[in-house]
Amino acid sequence: MEPEKIIGAFYRGEPELCRLLLKHSLQVREKAFQIMERSKLPCGRETVSAGALLHDIGIIRCHAPGILCFGELPYISHGTAGAEMLRAYGAEKGMDLEVFARICERHTGSGLTEEDIVKQHLPLPCRDLLPETDEESLICLADKFFSKSGKMEEKSFPAVRRSLEKFGEASLARFDALCRRTGVDASLPPLEQLPEETVAAYLRKTL
Numbered sequence: 001m002e003p004e005k006i007i008g009a010f011y012r013g014e015p016e017l018c019r020l021l022l023k024h025s026l027q028v029r030e031k032a033f034q035i036m037e038r039s040k041l042p043c044g045r046e047t048v049s050a051g052a053l054l055h056d057i058g059i060i061r062c063h064a065p066g067i068l069c070f071g072e073l074p075y076i077s078h079g080t081a082g083a084e085m086l087r088a089y090g091a092e093k094g095m096d097l098e099v100f101a102r103i104c105e106r107h108t109g110s111g112l113t114e115e116d117i118v119k120q121h122l123p124l125p126c127r128d129l130l131p132e133t134d135e136e137s138l139i140c141l142a143d144k145f146f147s148k149s150g151k152m153e154e155k156s157f158p159a160v161r162r163s164l165e166k167f168g169e170a171s172l173a174r175f176d177a178l179c180r181r182t183g184v185d186a187s188l189p190p191l192e193q194l195p196e197e198t199v200a201a202y203l204r205k206t207l
């Protein structure tokens, strides 16, 4: 499984957006590895690695000019859009990408319930989109430490927790449960900054 090849198939002609996607995805991957190693969760390292690289592939279909996305869909749909892209790519190439499609569609916030989707009139399928497997939980959580806008610096644990508060108590309770499952708390140290050369090397491999 070569996630760079899949990303390249969709991001050819979009080098700046691809750089941003890769930088964020590599940050999420490193954080996921850090949490995985600390917690000793029985995750497949390959699945976590490819899942982290692919989790936001759907942003290219969404409208978020601040992060160079000029697609049609609302940004909240980037997870389900990514899942659709991976399922279609997998069907065309005879690859089973379902594990990664699920990682995409279940990583928004601390996951979304059918009730969240109905009550907030979100443009998403009316079903639970919650992280269930260890890999889905790990990537959903690692993703919360990084934003794709601004300086893209890692957020502190209290800042991450605060960012979930605005989505209500249920969302925060799910975040806390994810933290318990993965052994994440305020003692988790920040990562060293990702060298720009690492991003540049991935970009060369991808486009």
Ligand SMILES: [Fe+2]
Pocket (backbone or CB within 6 Å): 024, 028, 055, 056, 143
């Ligand atoms: Fe992300």
